[in-house]
Amino acid sequence: MNSKKSIKGRMVLTREQSLTAVPRKNGLITEDKRGEEEVVLKLPLKYKGINSFFAWMFILPKNRIVALDPIGTVIWDACDGQRTVAGLIQIIVEKYKLSFKESELSIFEYVRNLVERGLVQLDVKK
Secondary structure, three states: OOOEEOOOOOEEOOHHHHHHOEEEEOOOOEEEEOOOOOEEEEEEOOOOOHHHHHHHHOOOOOEEEEEEOHHHHHHHHHOOOOOOHHHHHHHHHHHHOOOHHHHHHHHHHHHHHHHHOOOEEEEOOO
């Protein structure tokens, strides 16, 4: 049950590793709850080197803003640093009356997207 390396140098997880991974929110993010079904996330941007000069000169944004839809909000709220990806899938299964298999691929993809955007980190058991 070893993870494999992809061509781009990113770790590729097995299905079992993905299911037992624990998503943890980035501590730099601030949340703005807009009702029960929408969250807006604000992640500070860091400009380095010459980019910091351009950020100052052209008044580039200081934060990346991400608005989550109702399902994204449910997943975000469930990322408590203790619940596994399988636990996230189970929440979606129960709330939206879907099968585990129906939800699995979508949640895997959604969590991968959150990781790539720097919004969450995955703690993977080896």
